[in-house]
Amino acid sequence: MIQHTQGSRLEVRGVNKFFGEFCALKDINLTIEPGELVCFLGPSGCGKTTLLRIIAGLEQQSCGTLRQGDVDISQKPPRDRDFGIVFQSYALFPNMTVTDNVAYGLRSIGMPKARVRDRVDELLAVVGLEDHARKYPAQLSGGQQQRVALARALAPSPGLLLLDEPLSALDAKVRHHLRSEIRSLQKQLGVTTIMVTHDQEEALAMADRVVVMNNGVIEQVGTPLDIYQQPASAFVASFIGAMNFFDSAPVNGQRVRLGNRELDLVRPLPATPDGIRLAIRPEDVHLLPQGDGEWEGQVQAMDYLGAFIRTHVRLHGVELDLVVDVDPRSARQLELRVGGAVCLNLPSDALHCFAA
């Protein structure tokens, strides 16, 4: 099996980045442990790529420090840092064969020819491209090019692997396949990896930990499960998965008012002078046969999305619109139809509460 040096630990402390007046990154602090795969996730313009480029040294932070292992790399040029990078475009050298591309970094550090050959063979075997060694990038499919870029980045055994939207140029099927392939390769090598993506599914599926970013700040850091089940902010809640939001008012302690009713919450209310927003995921709403639930409503529309039906319900009394995901079997049992009446519960352990 292919050998790799231990992945390195990365510490980002107080990093800010200004482009003129515009603040692209604001006081970024995070630590990435050896061998972790971390995803930077956020909408375009949130600063995730800027942060990645600062870690690579391709962009200079306005202030703050970066440590890789025991070394302060804050001011080092990219060439003196220890990382491999795969870009969205792959940036394969089109005039070189697959072999020459993968060998490029090994030749720049003056590795003897025989060892270069061995290392290239080893890597091409790992990414499954032994048969394409003498081809040029233009003769390969998108997925194959992606693997060449990965092999090229990994060839010098970097302590840190940076992936800048590595899968977004591929079609859906190849993307899903490569996702698990990259993940297992990364685990096998133990290389610390940072992946930038705007695709939440990709981030949740691959990462040990997700860094959700928005407007240059980190909104939340956590495991995929944490991020989905316990979003730290309304932004995270709405960016990851679907979420119903309602304006609400606190009553006391853990009670809030929604329409003419009061609801108990499991979690304490956020301390805020203004109103609060209640939130619940579409799949957490319980639909019940008529006469059973706490809330009554009418089905406005139903979108068949394959594995589930996205049902739009208007609640009586409060005139709120709610999106509920139901599996087709339950929908049949409940005799759901557009214009029909429906009852539902909002389980208090599924209710999230955010400052308005």
Next chain:
Amino acid sequence: MPSFHPGKTFMMDSSVPLTSPSRRAGALSELRQRVTGRWLFALLLVLGCAVLSLLVLAPLYTLLSKSVENKAGDFVGLDNFAHYLSSGGIESAFFNSLWVAGLSTLVVVGLAFMAAWALTRTRLPMTGWIRGVLVLPILAPSLLPAISLVYLFGNQGVLKSWLFGAEIYGPIGIIMGSCFWTFPHALMILLTAMDNADGRHYEAATALKASPWRTFWTVTVPGARYGLVSAAFVVFTLVITDFGVPKVIGGQFDVLATDIYKQVIGQQKFEMGAVVSVLLLLPAMLAFLADRYVQRKQSASFTARSVPYRPRRDHRRDVIGAVMLAPTILFILAIIGMAVYASFVTFWPYNLELSLNNYQFGRMDGGGWGAYTNSLQMALGTMVIGTLLVFFNAWLMERTPQPRLLTGVFQFLSLLPLAVPGLVLGLSYIFFFNHPDNPINGIYGTLFILILCTVSHFYAVSHLTAVTALKQLDQEFEAVGESLKASRWRVLFTVTLPLCLPAILDVALYLFVNAMTTVSAVVFLYGHDSQLASVAVLNMDEAGDIAPAAAMAILITTTCAAAKLIQGGLRFWVDRSTRAWRQGTE
């Protein structure tokens, strides 16, 4: 197996100070390291700026200051301008230049648009050959059409009667000659604009039941509008700054370009030459700025999602295309054919026997074969020095980290030559390099100054070609190189240069051909030992040796055609040996 520590390692912690004082010293030395890496490239680009300033900006400044000085070198304000105005120069030369250039622009852009339409929107056969013929004039010096026109429509011309008594010596001749040599410039711009049409737009128009005529006005013309504007500015500038055609066929008809020549060469009034130069610089500068302004508004309409347009079979449209192309092709072939024929005729119009007499340049004034070999040396020198300089500077600007201000300054200096007419540049060189206080005034009158001047004269277009090629490369090549511990130099030699080879060959040919054919800048700068073939054409024509002048013009054209063939061969070879990585397996 690595171990993961969910939940606790990914700390968010803002209490750590940004930099502790003890770390600061180490960080400083690292900063210095980093900065020297970046500064090297910035310093090189500053050097590039300095070279361009020396070659363009400084001479221009000297020219401008000369225009407000008297012969003795005292500052006299706008007296020279007032003097030129009162002498009536403004009415004749300035307005003559404007209307002749304007009319030529209308004719050339109209013809070029028709030709581009016929080549891109019909299915005429042999478009490769047609394109070849249509761009032939670019290989000839601008003096060639003028000489040809004299043979065709001059006092002893074969087609004199076609003018119904009008004189070819004057605006008619200037406009016809200018149309000939500026046509390929307009055509190439319009072909670029119209080749990349989006087939979807045409399909949409058909689906919406638009007639061909309406489709033409709502899809074709709007798609080409930036090309049309750009072509108009380019042609206008070329005509108004050209000196060759009006010199040979202008007769008593004064234009700014010939006026400069007269003031400087004829009357040795250098300060008046400077005044006319400033007047010539104004419209050229305006056209340049207007073109830049329009181009900035242009956004790419042909995106990765576009589908290239393929004209459907339509015989009627093909016939219309052929009718539009025929006069232009005939005109170009007639002009070149006449010049070739005239160069072999023993003594026009009395002895029409063909001979090589006119090619025995040793027997005439004008520099003889020495001028031709000088031209070859000068063109090769311009090609080598110019290509190296242009590409290295463009690479510094596009592919190395540079402060934004510096790239802005450099871009301005690189494009400036586009706005400076050759005559003006040449005259500036006299003032700047022939100044007794200039430490390098020793190069005046040598081939070297001709090379420098020609490189500067044609710098802008070469620069744009190089920058376009460099921009097309993946923006992350250098970043990948850095991550793989390769220096920018290694990436340059192993990736960037091989990928830019076709563009490098294009720039080399462009510089060679222009150096062979140019007259305007070098006419002030050649010395006794550095006479040039293109200038020899001018001098022989002036001396009345018009047939040998035609012969020399044909020799220049043939040389350029040979260069084009060699370059075409090289490009074919490059394309073939790189086909595997350019196109993939298909």
